[in-house]
């Protein structure tokens with residue numbers, strides 16, 4: 001009888017001791033830990049507030065709002081810097097930083113009788129939400145970030161430290177509101193880490209439609225390079241897109257996937273890397289215009305960036321062909337051109353590319369490159385490599401060798417055969433048969449050409465960026481190297 005009692009108690013007793021260490025350390029450093037807590041860990045877009053709001057907010061934080069061309073970018077930078085500061089401050093205190101998510105509706109369901117209405121009232125006044133009167137109008141969850149002593153694990157943080165942050169809306173004795181449930185039943189949490197916890201060496205960040213697939217697939221042939229998968233990496237565009245700091249689970253998962261990709265590559269090729277460990281790359285051609293993605297990449301000090309540029313007129317034509325050009329047989333065209341599979345033929349389309357000029361509106365800003373390239377060049381100076389698509393076509397071997405040289409690797413093996421993917425040669429639309437349209441477009445895209453010339457000059461390259469594909473269209477055979485079943489085909 002006595003023995004059984006002891007056995008039952010052994011684990012809880014250890015638990016209590018560990019809880020005590022966590023609590024004691026927390027109490028000792030409480031002021032410091034609390035001062036760092038409660039920073040936002042998710043990016044929220046700026047668009048739901050008027051301009052004057054941001055102007056005031058930025059001014060109040062000492063940022064000259066008139067010099068900031070776009071509040072959005074300044075807002076992203078501000079949120080990001082505060083999150084970085086918080087986690088740095090927390091680790092200086094010898095702590096770990098946690099992202100804790102409270103399921104408000106579950107909490108509401110658990111709360112008994114009168115506790116329900118006082119919960120709702122307190123939430124309304126704490127968060128200045130005007131009219132919360134029923135379960136369905138409660139926000140689904142509430143995130144709080146908390147800095148705790150490093151010895152505390154997730155379970156201890158939620159049971160012993162978290163409750164004190166809830167007094168403002170759960171009253172002086174928060175546990176009472178939960179009845180026989182505990183905070184473990186309504187709170188989910190994960191530690192957050194810094195962006196440099198990702199084990200990654202370089203990234204192809206753009207420009208979309210400029211040969212990024214060829215870049216990735218050819219670089220992958222190098223024995224000392226590994227990509228996580230044979231597709232675009234969604235870490236910064238989807239998985240952790242809104243996060244200001246990544247969770248430990250995200251970091252662990254991605255690092256494990258990269259590790260598995262390395263192992264798979266050596267198994268497949270039978271070659272040991274000549275350099276250990278090999279370099280890990282990620283590719284996502286749509287990262288270059290994202291201010292938040294740039295902040296995250298800047299926070300990974302060893303990450304190098306690769307950007308491939310291409311003729312702006314050709315890129316416009318390709319995007320227009322994919323999204324807005326009328327094809328007599330859309331399905332056949334999609335097969336040939338790997339056009340957006342989500343286009344079903346019911347959307348507005350244009351019979352002539354002259355619509356690029358006549359129907360501009362939002363389309364243009366959406367696909368502009370120059371301002372983003374300028375920011376990248378400045379921000380990643382010394383660890384960014386710009387090249388032009390023409391170099392991939394005209395001198396692949398020396399281009400790829402200098403690229404891996406930039407990454408710190410020896411040249412490609414002698415027998416490497418560099419190919420082109422997703423390429424559509426020859427006439428793709430009516431653009432090249434209309435010389436005045438081509439020159440009108442070139443004029444409208446003048447700022448893009450100027451930016452590309454500046455960048456390539458800095459990188460010591462002599463590429464004639466002002467030749468468009470229409471200049472040599474009749475001199476080469478038409479080629480189609482489309483996407484088949486989502487897989488790019490080479491030629």
Ligand SMILES: *[C@@H]1O[C@H](CO)[C@@H](O)[C@H](O)[C@H]1NC(C)=O
Pocket residue numbers: 180181185
């Ligand atoms: C709390 O107790 C009630 C009845 O005493 C039970 O129905 C319910 O499942 C319990 N809840 C939890 C979360 O244990």
Ligand SMILES: *[C@@H]1O[C@H](CO)[C@@H](O)[C@H](O)[C@H]1NC(C)=O
Pocket residue numbers: 352354357434436437440
């Ligand atoms: C050529 O493009 C211009 C726009 O720059 C347009 O006005 C004209 O109609 C086009 N010509 C043909 C033959 O499509």
Ligand SMILES: *[C@@H]1O[C@H](CO)[C@@H](O)[C@H](O)[C@H]1NC(C)=O
Pocket residue numbers: 475476477
């Ligand atoms: C185009 O293709 C034909 C036949 O396939 C070939 O004879 C010719 O040399 C090619 N021309 C160029 C410029 O590649």
